[in-house]
Amino acid sequence: MASYESKDILVLEGLDAVRLRPGMYIGTTGAKGLHHILWEIVDNSIDEITNGYGNKITITLEKDGSATVEDNGRGIPVDIHPTEKKSGVEVVFTKLHAGGKFDTHNYGYSGGLHGVGASVTNALSEWVKVTVNKDKKKYFMEFHSYLDGRGKIHCGVPVAPLREIGASNTSGTKVQFMPDKRVFDGLQFSFDTISKRVRELAFLNKGIIIELNDKRTGDSKTFCFEGGLKDFILYINEDKTALFSKPIHIQGEGEVLKLEAAVQYTDSYTENSFSYVNNIPTTEGGTHEVGFRNGFTKIMNELARNLNMLKDKEPNLLAEDFREGITVVLAIKMNNVQFEGQTKTKLGNPEARPEVESIVYKELHKFFSVKDNQKIAEIIINKAKGACKSREAAKRAKDLSRARNSAENFNLVGKLASCTSRKAELSELFIVEGDSAGGSAKQGRDRAFQAILPLRGKPLNAEKKRLEQVLANDEIRTIISALETGIGESFNIENLRYGKVIILSDADQDGAHIRAILLTFFFRYMRGLITDGHVYVGLPPLYKVYKNNVTEYVYSDAELPDAIKRVGKNYQIQRYKGLGEMNPEQLWETTMDPQKRTLLKVSIEDAAEAEKMVTTLMGDNIEARKAYIQEHANFDREDSFMKEVK
Numbered sequence: 238m239a240s241y242e243s244k245d246i247l248v249l250e251g252l253d254a255v256r257l258r259p260g261m262y263i264g265t266t267g268a269k270g271l272h273h274i275l276w277e278i279v280d281n282s283i284d285e286i287t288n289g290y291g292n293k294i295t296i297t298l299e300k301d302g303s304a305t306v307e308d309n310g311r312g313i314p315v316d317i318h319p320t321e322k323k324s325g326v327e328v329v330f331t332k333l334h335a336g337g338k339f340d341t342h343n344y345g346y347s348g349g350l351h352g353v354g355a356s357v358t359n360a361l362s363e364w365v366k367v368t369v370n371k372d373k374k375k376y377f378m379e380f381h382s383y384l385d386g387r388g389k390i391h392c393g394v395p396v397a398p399l400r401e402i403g404a405s406n407t408s409g410t411k412v413q414f415m416p417d418k419r420v421f422d423g424l425q426f427s428f429d430t431i432s433k434r435v436r437e438l439a440f441l442n443k444g445i446i447i448e449l450n451d452k453r454t455g456d457s458k459t460f461c462f463e464g465g466l467k468d469f470i471l472y473i474n475e476d477k478t479a480l481f482s483k484p485i486h487i488q489g490e491g492e493v494l495k496l497e498a499a500v501q502y503t504d505s506y507t508e509n510s511f512s513y514v515n516n517i518p519t520t521e522g523g524t525h526e527v528g529f530r531n532g533f534t535k536i537m538n539e540l541a542r543n544l545n546m547l548k549d550k551e552p553n554l555l556a557e558d559f560r561e562g563i564t565v566v567l568a569i570k571m572n573n574v575q576f577e578g579q580t581k582t583k584l585g586n587p588e589a590r591p592e593v594e595s596i597v598y599k600e601l602h603k604f605f606s607v608k609d610n611q612k613i614a615e616i617i618i619n620k621a622k623g624a625c626k627s628r629e630a631a632k633r634a635k636d637l638s639r640a641r642n643s644a645e646n647f648n649l650v651g652k653l654a655s656c657t658s659r660k661a662e663l664s665e666l667f668i669v670e671g672d673s674a675g676g677s678a679k680q681g682r683d684r685a686f687q688a689i690l691p692l693r694g695k696p697l698n699a700e701k702k703r704l705e706q707v708l709a710n711d712e713i714r715t716i717i718s719a720l721e722t723g724i725g726e727s728f729n730i731e732n733l734r735y736g737k738v739i740i741l742s743d744a745d746q747d748g749a750h751i752r753a754i755l756l757t758f759f760f761r762y763m764r765g766l767i768t769d770g771h772v773y774v775g776l777p778p779l780y781k782v783y784k785n786n787v788t789e790y791v792y793s794d795a796e797l798p799d800a801i802k803r804v805g806k807n808y809q810i811q812r813y814k815g816l817g818e819m820n821p822e823q824l825w826e827t828t829m830d831p832q833k834r835t836l837l838k839v840s841i842e843d844a845a846e847a848e849k850m851v852t853t854l855m856g857d858n859i860e861a862r863k864a865y866i867q868e869h870a871n872f873d874r875e876d877s878f879m880k881e882v883k
Contacts (some may be wrong), residue, residue, distance in 0.1 A: 238768060240516070242839070244261060250332065252331065252357075252359065252360035252393045253390075253392065254333070254354060254694065255356070255357050255360035255361065255392070255817065256360055256361070256382075256390060256392045256420075257646060259360075259361055260430065262343075262357045262360075263357065263361070266306060266420055266421060266620050267424070268420070268424055268427065268587055269432075269840075269842070271416055271421045271424045271425075271426065272426065272427070272430055272431065272434075272726065273298075273306055273442070274358040274361055274362070274414070274416060275306070275358065275426065276430070276434070277353070277354035277355060277357055277358045278304075278305055278306045278355060278358055279294065279296065279410050279435075279438075279560060280354060280408070280516070280664040281355060281410075282306060282307075282308035282310065283355055283438055283442065283445075284293045285308055285310030285311065285410075286308065286310060286445055287442055287515075287516070287603070288428070289412070290310040291308055291309040291310035291311075291408075291409060292309065292444065292446060293309050293446040293447075293448070294306065294308045294445070294446070294447045294448070294588055295307045295308075295444070295447075295450070296431065296447070296448065296449050296450070297449075297451075298426050298428065298431075298449075298450070298451045298452060298453060298480055299451060299452055300436055300452045300453055301331045301415070301416065301454075302416070302425060302426075303413055303414060303415040304379065304413070304414060304426055305411065305412070305413040306411070306412050306414075307409065307410070307411040307688075308409045308411075309407065309408065309409040309823075310408065310409050310410065311371065311408055311409075312369045312370055312408050312410050313325055313326050313329055313367070313369050313371075313373035313407055314326070314371075315369055315371055315372075315374075315376050315399060316505060322865050323376070324398065324399040325374070325401050326378050327368060327395055327398070327399060328368055329355050329356070329360045330338075330355050330356055330365065330378075330393065331356060331380070331381060331395070332356060332358050332738045340530045341363065343422060344848045345795055351551075353824070355412070356393065358412075358414055359380050359392070359414070359512075360382075360392045360772065361392070361394035361416065361417055361421075361576055362380075362382065362391045362393070362414040362415055362416055362417055363381070363382055363395070363415040363416070363417045363418070364379065364380060364382070364411070364414070364415050364726040365379070365380040365412065365413070365414040365415075366378075366379050366380075366413045366414070367379070367380075367410070367411070367412050368410070368411040368412075368545040369410050369411075369466070370405040370407045370409050370410075370411075371408055372403075373404060373405055373406065374401055374403070374404060374405055375401070375402050375404065376399055376402065376403040376405045376606070377399070377400060377402045377614065378395065378396075378398070378399040378400070379395070379396040379397070380394060380395055380396065381394055381396055381717045382394065382417060384666075384851075392431050392868070394872055402633045404634040408697075412758045419691045421558065426750050427597065428449070428451045428456055430452065430842065431449060432449060432458055433460075433842070433843050433846050433862070434842075434843065435447050435449055435460055435570050436460050437469075437518075437846075438460075438516060439460035439462050440462050440465060440466065440469035440472070440566075441465070441466070441470060441513055441516050441568055442465075442516070443462060443464070443465030443466075444461065444462075444463055445461065446460075446461045447459070447461070448460075448529075456714065459845065465497070466484075466486065466497055466498065466499035466568060467483075467486050467498075467499050468840075469482045469499065469832075469845070470484045470499040470500070470501050470565075470566050471484065471501075472520060472849070473493045473509065473511070473564055473566075473848060473849055474501055474503055474564055474856040475847055475849070476525055476849070476852050476853045476856060477503040477504070477505060477555065477564075477852055477858075478503055478504045479501055479502070479503050480501075480502040480503060480562070480616050480617075480620065481501065481502065481612075481613050481616055482649075484499045484500060484501040484626070485500040485501070485601075485604060485610075485613065485739075486499050487499075487596075487597065487600035487601060487603075487604060487628075488600070489596040489599065490596075491595065491596055491598045492592065493572070493586075493588050493589070493592055494525075494569045494570060494571035494589060494592055494593070495569065495570045495571070496527065496567070496568070496569050496593060496596045496597070497567075497568045498565060498566065498567045498568070498570075498597065499565070499566045500533075500563065500564070500565045501563075501564050502563055502564070502617055502620055503562050503564060504562060505562050506561055506562065506703050506704075506739060507561075507562075507761060508560035508561065508562075508563050509524070509563070509565070509848050510526060510562045510563075510564075510565050510566070510567070510846050511565070511566045511848075512526050512566075512567040512568070512569075512584075512722055513566075513567070513568040513569070514568075514569055514570075514571065514574055514576075514584050515570050515571070515574060516568075517576075518582070518844060519576075519583055519584050520582045520768065520844050521581045521582040521583035521768075522549065522583060522584075523575075523584025523585060523586075523589070524584050524586055524587060524589040524593075524867060525567060525569050525579070525587065525590070525591040525593045526567065526584075526585050527573075527590050528569050528589060528590040528591065528592065528593030528594040528597065529565070529589070529593055529594070529597050530560075530594065530596050531556075531594045531623045531677050532594040532595065532596070532598040532601070533556075533559060533597055534553075534554070534555070534556040534559055535561055535594075535598055536597070536601045536602055536605070536788050537554070537614070537617060537618060537621070538553045538554055540605055540611075540614045540618065541554065541618045544611065544614065544615065544618070546615065546618045546619070546622070547618075549662075553624065554618075554621045554625055555625070555669070557628070558619070558621040558622070558624040558625045558628065559621045559624075560624075561621070561623075562624075563623035566845075567593075569593065570738030571586070571589065575585070576656045578835050580730075592765075596708065599865065605812075606767075609812075627703070638692055640739075640835055641696060645764055650676055652690065652691070652715050653688060653689070653690050653715070653718075653719050654679045654682075654684075654689040654690075655688045656684055656685060656686050656687055656688045657684060657685050657686075658685055658686045661733055661734055661735060661736045662736045663686050663733055663736065664686050664687075664688065664736055664737075664847075665687045665688065665733070665736070665739060666688045666689075666690060666719060666720070666735035666737070666738050666739065666830070667687065667688070667689050667690065667739045667741050667775070668690050668692060668716065668738065668739065668740050668741065668755065669689055669690065669691050669741045670691075670692055670741065670742040670743055670747075670748055670751050670814065670815075670816065671691065671692070671693075671743075671815070671816065671817075672691050672693060673816075673817030674691070674741070674815065674816030674819075675689055675690075675691025675692075675819065676691075677816070677820060677821045677824045678691075678764030678816075678824055679740070680821035681820075681822060681823075681825035681829060682825065682829060683825075683829075687829065688719070688735060690715060690716065690719050692712050692715075692751070693711075693712070694712060694756060695712070695715070695750070695751060696710055696713050696754050696755060696758060697709075697710040697712075697713060697750070697754070698750050698754055698757065698855055699713075699754075699757050699758040699761045699762060700757050700761065700851060700852070700855035700856055701855070701856070704725065704762075707762070713758060716758075717754075717794065719735075720733060720734055720735065720738065720763070720766075720767075720803065721733065722734075722762040722763060722766070724762040724763055724861065728763055728765060729768055730766070733766070733771065735745050735771075737773055737836075738759075738766060738769060738770060738771050738772050738773065739774070739775050739818065739836065740756075740772070740773070740774050741773065741775040741828065742778065742816070743777075743814070743815040743816055744779055744813065745814065745815070748815075751854060753776060753854060754855075756772070756839065757851055757855045760771055760841075760847065760851055761851075764816075764841075767839055767840065767841055768840075768846050770838065770840065771836075772839040773836040773838055773839065774835075774836065774837040774839060775815055775828050775829075775834065775836060776792060776828070776834070776835040776836065776837060777795065777813065777819075777824075777827060778790040778791055778792050778810055778827045778828075779791055779792060779794070779797075779808070779812065779813060780797055780800070780810055780811065780813065781811040781813065781823075781868050782800045782804050782808055782809070782810050782811075783804065783809055783810075783811075784804050784805060784808045785806055786810060787805070788804075789803055789804055790826075790827045792835065794828040811864065816828075819855060854862070
């Protein structure tokens with residue numbers, strides 16, 4: 238038995254713990270983690286400006302792969318910390334739980350609540366350079382990560398103490414850092430990814446100026462929205478038909494929080510709610526969303542009766558009636574935030590619910606007291622009454638109930654080839670386009686953990702139909718039944734039968750359309766599948782290059798010349814037009830074997846952007862869809878898929 242004594246306990250000093258287990262601090266060392274260390278620096282600048290210091294942030298992606306973030310706030314403290322006996326700059330960048338955000342003296346509201354932001358970025362960078370302009374002086378400090386003679390890495394080590402390097406007539410902080418290639422191998426910052434998050438931050442912080450420059454390509458964007466959340470909601474609904482052009486906008490302050498919200502209705506059937514706490518997206522909602530719905534439902538029912546749109550004998554409209562077609566952006570700022578889970582996706586503070594409810598009720602009462610705004614109230618109430626009629630109609634309720642039960646208990650005999658394993662975390666469901674490919678997949682799979690569900694036709698586009706119409710589609714019903722989670726409000730991820738849900742379609746336009754339809758359905762009615770990381774897209778090969786016993790499978794046009802060179806002269810080439818052209822052995826070897834296949838994991842980085850994209854690609858606005866495709870379509874499969882593979 239190995240001994241276990243005090244000498245066996247590893248003491249991680251400084252930032253070593255971050256370097257040893259980076260996933261604990263940034264979630265992943267993939268592309269998302271790379272951008273996370275940028276957001277840690279950007280969020281510090283946002284917090285400074287949100288609390289009233291400065292108005293501009295400049296983000297620059299440098300040619301050498303580093304990133305620079307500069308703001309015109311107060312500047313990080315440069316004086317000596319009373320207990321650490323080091324400058325404030327050194328403390329902020331080398332101590333994990335150090336910062337000015339643990340009390341409300343300097344920051345009333347902050348997204349960076351754990352005090353690990355700048356230090357984590359430092360720990361996972363090759364070098365960091367910090368310039369501070371403060372009190373008419375300019376200061377500089379640099380940090381490096383290096384390997385010593387014994388192969389031990391030392392990360393975020395100061396090159397020298399903070400020093401004064403000149404005079405300054407400005408204030409603020411500039412941080413430049415180089416992500417460490419030993420952590421983020423081969424990864425680069427994405428201008429598009431950063432643009433989306435920066436746009437969102439500019440919407441949430443009215444009047445703030447954020448410049449984004451990419452010196453690698455020359456691209457540059459500046460974001461500033463004087464309308465704030467009103468501009469945000471117009472952006473989200475840009476390709477939808479709004480029921481009133483000017484969004485409702487309210488703001489108010491209580492004892493524990495500040496609130497701002499914007500509301501607009503469209504002719505769609507679904508609810509689109511986006512909530513934020515201290516600029517952090519709360520994609521799973523929380524007590525603030527509950528408070529908003531309660532306050533909104535209460536005031537709208539009162540208005541319905543005051544405007545004689547609901548008779549005394551009629552019951553109140555329900556919250557779900559007011560949710561049909563609503564788009565709402567809710568942003569609150571508060572101290573002592575309690576998020577549920579490390580991912581900060583759900584607000585848990587119980588005191589937020591009654592305060593949000595009270596503010597929403599009071600401010601909407603003021604808004605609708607203006608005579609011109611009563612027309613908006615009538616539009617909303619009529620929309621809700623229409624939803625109520627649909628809900629209450631006996632035939633529809635009966636049909637919907639029957640459809641739900643039918644969908645969740647749909648007869649899968651002859652359709653689903655299940656696997657023998659009952660452990661969801663080990664099981665995979667391939668949703669395969671076509672009977673022919675489905676037959677090959679059934680023969681080629683490992684039946685111990687792989688299940689096959691062939692689609693015999695195109696599923697319904699869930700973006701354009703009511704729920705009962707979606708449930709009437711046979712292909713959708715087979716998917717619901719196979720997954721065992723239920724859908725919509727009855728969706729329960731705990732009942733998921735398969736840990737991986739893999740869409741496997743042809744590498745052509747029809748295959749891409751089927752993928753889009755399925756992803757739209759999951760996004761609208763089973764979003765937890767995506768947010769919890771269960772949905773994947775399988776990537777079949779485009780070509781088979783072969784000669785005698787040498788075979789190369791090629792997944793993009795860009796790879797084809799190199800594959801031909803490797804196979805050599807007198808090669809033969811086969812262009813796969815569909816999955817059905819592959820025999821079971823080929824399908825297993827290229828697309829289903831966990832040791833060789835390539836899967837694209839589907840995720841939602843930005844809920845508002847995802848909502849806008851689904852509407853653009855799958856909605857009724859043909860011109861918007863055409864414009865998007867013309868601007869963004871990339872038919873080089875290596876660029877559009879391969880670089881995203883995880």
